[in-house]
Amino acid sequence: MNRFPSLRRASRRSALFACALLAQYWLAPAAFAYTRDFILPASGGCPVVERQNFAIGAAPLPIQWSTSLPNLNPPAILTAAAPGTAAQLAEIGSTIAQTYAIWTGVSGTLVNASSYPNALAPLAITSTQNACSSDPVNGIPNNVDGIDTICFNQSSSAFTTGVLSFTRIVVANAPSQSFGSAPASIFAGQIVDADIYFRNDGQATFATPAALSSNPGAYDLESLLAHELGHLFGLDHSGVWRAIMFPYAPPPGSFLATRPTASAPDAPLSDDDRAGLRSLYPDPADTIDIGWISGRVLPANPFALADFPATSAGEYVTGIFGAQVVAVDASSGSVIAATLGGWTCDPANPPAQFDGSYTLGPLPVGHSYVIYAEPFVGLVQASDIAGAFAGVCATGASPSCTVPAVNTNFVPRVRP
Numbered sequence: 001m002n003r004f005p006s007l008r009r010a011s012r013r014s015a016l017f018a019c020a021l022l023a024q025y026w027l028a029p030a031a032f033a034y035t036r037d038f039i040l041p042a043s044g045g046c047p048v049v050e051r052q053n054f055a056i057g058a059a060p061l062p063i064q065w066s067t068s069l070p071n072l073n074p075p076a077i078l079t080a081a082a083p084g085t086a087a088q089l090a091e092i093g094s095t096i097a098q099t100y101a102i103w104t105g106v107s108g109t110l111v112n113a114s115s116y117p118n119a120l121a122p123l124a125i126t127s128t129q130n131a132c133s134s135d136p137v138n139g140i141p142n143n144v145d146g147i148d149t150i151c152f153n154q155s156s157s158a159f160t161t162g163v164l165s166f167t168r169i170v171v172a173n174a175p176s177q178s179f180g181s182a183p184a185s186i187f188a189g190q191i192v193d194a195d196i197y198f199r200n201d202g203q204a205t206f207a208t209p210a211a212l213s214s215n216p217g218a219y220d221l222e223s224l225l226a227h228e229l230g231h232l233f234g235l236d237h238s239g240v241w242r243a244i245m246f247p248y249a250p251p252p253g254s255f256l257a258t259r260p261t262a263s264a265p266d267a268p269l270s271d272d273d274r275a276g277l278r279s280l281y282p283d284p285a286d287t288i289d290i291g292w293i294s295g296r297v298l299p300a301n302p303f304a305l306a307d308f309p310a311t312s313a314g315e316y317v318t319g320i321f322g323a324q325v326v327a328v329d330a331s332s333g334s335v336i337a338a339t340l341g342g343w344t345c346d347p348a349n350p351p352a353q354f355d356g357s358y359t360l361g362p363l364p365v366g367h368s369y370v371i372y373a374e375p376f377v378g379l380v381q382a383s384d385i386a387g388a389f390a391g392v393c394a395t396g397a398s399p400s401c402t403v404p405a406v407n408t409n410f411v412p413r414v415r416p
């Protein structure tokens, strides 16, 4: 079975990962969370979340796509308009713009066009073929330009078997860091470049929504791009079935979510996707999605913990590490959000403590939620979420810590 590859990180000055969308599994795993990635600042302290700079007043994020298309027969990008025409490029461009609108259509975030209309710059185009960063040399990608670019005609060694598309992200771990020609970072954890690559070697074809039904062997461009844009905004994979951030693409010829409409541009997303975006870029004016539930997942007997007391220096395991904690709307039964439990960090007393802590949200207020925790023993395995913990500790950091193994050796019980 294909699984998404482990996130790869490189260098003390940057974090780089290629999040790949693989063909094609669409089975029901145990529900789990939207996930975010963390990086330890160069100055030490506690891990910080990786995200774009969407602070109010920040320069709009420059976004573009390359009009260079692979010269394949049959074409890799299938459109209702004839290949090689201006109408074809217009159709692809409008599909991309509509897909951005899926994410900017989420209410309660600073990426939302109505609450903060200048988060994204207008979608630009470039005729340059290799407009995305090239493969890393010594851990750092070349040609980092700070423009988040979509490329349909750029080769990469990251296109291993089954990889349809991926997003390469460069993250600063301190302010004032420079990468290539990108503007210097403002804060630790800032995504300074995020480029999206589609496979261009004839192993897969991608169709716009207008062309999908007549090309049942092609993958839906909109759903794959919506997934990669989630990475661009800083989300990692989710195990929630039908979440856009689920790591496997829908089968060729299908789009299993609801197509966006003018009145519901974010219709393809799950509530878990929306909660993830709101957690990264909360709109201070939002009065609805402001609920948080926190707690700890603890074994009935602390001596049941494999690492209690700690078995290696710097490891402080006092709770269940790596449980999935899920919030279900008590009246509708829907999964609203889920999170990875396991650690917390006191800025006054770093490093991270692996005490089973979780913080779940943001959740819409005015609802009742049922919370449950479960181990990673389903389709999605503990190794699939290792990337979400990879940046919690860092080599050479002081004080040091060691990320423990994800605990799958527990049985949740429902309290009567």
Ligand SMILES: [Zn+2]
Binding pocket: 019, 020, 021, 227, 231, 237, 247
């Ligand atoms: Zn992905």
